[in-house]
Amino acid sequence: MIEKLVTSSLKMGVIAGGQLGKMLIQEASKWDITTYVLDPDEGCAARNVTSVYIQGDFTDFETVYEFGKLVDILTYELENINIEALQKLKSEGYKIVPDPNILALIQDKGLQKEFYAKHDLPTSPFICCADEEEIGEAIQSGKLAYPFVQKLRKGGYDGHGVSLIHNNDVTLLEGSSMIEEKVDIDKEIAVIAARNSDGEVRCFPAVEMTFNDQTNLVEEIFCPANITLEQAKTAETLSKDIIEKLDMVGLLAIEFFIDKQGQILINEVAPRPHNSGHHTIDSVVTSQLEQLLRAILDLPLGSTELTSASVMLNLLGEPGYEGQVYYEGFADCLAIEGVKIHLYGKKSTRPFRKMGHVTVLSDSVDGALKKANKVKNKLKVKSWEK
Numbered sequence: 001m002i003e004k005l006v007t008s009s010l011k012m013g014v015i016a017g018g019q020l021g022k023m024l025i026q027e028a029s030k031w032d033i034t035t036y037v038l039d040p041d042e043g044c045a046a047r048n049v050t051s052v053y054i055q056g057d058f059t060d061f062e063t064v065y066e067f068g069k070l071v072d073i074l075t076y077e078l079e080n081i082n083i084e085a086l087q088k089l090k091s092e093g094y095k096i097v098p099d100p101n102i103l104a105l106i107q108d109k110g111l112q113k114e115f116y117a118k119h120d121l122p123t124s125p126f127i128c129c130a131d132e133e134e135i136g137e138a139i140q141s142g143k144l145a146y147p148f149v150q151k152l153r154k155g156g157y158d159g160h161g162v163s164l165i166h167n168n169d170v171t172l173l174e175g176s177s178m179i180e181e182k183v184d185i186d187k188e189i190a191v192i193a194a195r196n197s198d199g200e201v202r203c204f205p206a207v208e209m210t211f212n213d214q215t216n217l218v219e220e221i222f223c224p225a226n227i228t229l230e231q232a233k234t235a236e237t238l239s240k241d242i243i244e245k246l247d248m249v250g251l252l253a254i255e256f257f258i259d260k261q262g263q264i265l266i267n268e269v270a271p272r273p274h275n276s277g278h279h280t281i282d283s284v285v286t287s288q289l290e291q292l293l294r295a296i297l298d299l300p301l302g303s304t305e306l307t308s309a310s311v312m313l314n315l316l317g318e319p320g321y322e323g324q325v326y327y328e329g330f331a332d333c334l335a336i337e338g339v340k341i342h343l344y345g346k347k348s349t350r351p352f353r354k355m356g357h358v359t360v361l362s363d364s365v366d367g368a369l370k371k372a373n374k375v376k377n378k379l380k381v382k383s384w385e386k
């Protein structure tokens with residue numbers, strides 16, 4: 001255990017200050033930890049809750065290196081960070097959790113898939129191609145057939161950098177890619193696993209995600225997922241297996257596909273708190289943020305038992321509105337029992353920007369879904385000017 005924790009002089013650095021950073025810092029303040037945030041945006045979500053804010057670019061070597069030297073322990077809430085700086089800090093004895101090697105592997109969708117293949121973990125068949133030309137050759141030689149999914153190896157998020165290629169009329173993405181077979185998806189689920197330095201592992205119950213047909217963004221995330229007991233067990237066993245085989249300390253969010261045959265396939269993982277774990281703040285004994293702190297500070301992990309069924313909705317900027325934000329229907333929604341509104345504190349909205357989330361609690365997922373529909377109709381993220 002980190003001794004400084006009990007004297008409250010522990011300095012924890014977080015790269016960066018988005019909503020996940022903000023929530024982690026709010027949790028850390030309960031244990032009186034001094035927090036440092038690195039983020040390029042002065043108006044970032046974590047700005048008002050962190051002890052120290054440093055403005056800077058987390059993809060820049062010097063900036064990350066100098067930031068890391070300010071703190072006793074460094075963690076992160078996104079993947080797109082300068083790895084070389086983290087590696088140098090590590091080589092000089094600084095504590096970075098999860099380990100930079102894990103981040104290097106996960107940052108690259110090609111390396112990630114090779115890891116699954118090497119360890120016999122179930123995932124869809126794939127190949128890696130350096131450019132369009134190589135993709136063309138793979139099609140010519142019969143190594144690749146339409147339809148397939150092209151994913152840029154690095155830098156993608158929320159569906160950016162992912163493209164479904166039905167036929168040769170679809171323009172390919174530019175850049176080094178991982179190409180995988182199109183899965184006949186029945187459901188998409190996610191499990192968050194935590195592991196501490198003693199090797200203790202705990203998993204949160206699986207959540208199920210639904211997506212908007214038009215925007216392809218997450219529509220709602222509910223827990224427990226509507227899957228069989230056997231599928232839930234398989235997802236948990238696989239999650240434990242992955243975090244152990246990675247030999248990582250920290251939090252790992254694992255996204256799975258369940259195909260039409262009921263088979264569970266690993267889609268991708270993220271070594272940090274995750275959108276699919278927002279509900280844990282309101283509906284699980286230990287939140288994903290507290291669990292991450294426990295894991296990285298070498299503390300015993302907390303209970304992941306559900307205290308309620310839940311539905312989580314992302315609060316996205318309404319199309320057609322841009323500028324200083326206001327939340328229409330806020331009071332009306334709070335009048336619905338079990339509605340928990342989390343606003344990230346971003347000052348201006350734009351179409352589909354993640355401005356907050358709502359967790360709806362009820363006795364059952366069905367009950368929570370009904371209330372969530374009311375919330376969807378009432379709560380709108382708008383701006384004063386159109």
Ligand code: ADP
Binds near residue numbers: 149156158159160184
């Ligand atoms: P991101 O990292 O941007 O979230 P994902 O790899 O999760 O990217 O892909 C985004 C979405 O695209 C998934 O949630 C899924 O709906 C769809 N998708 C991704 N890979 C496949 C695949 N192999 N087959 C079918 N659909 C896929």
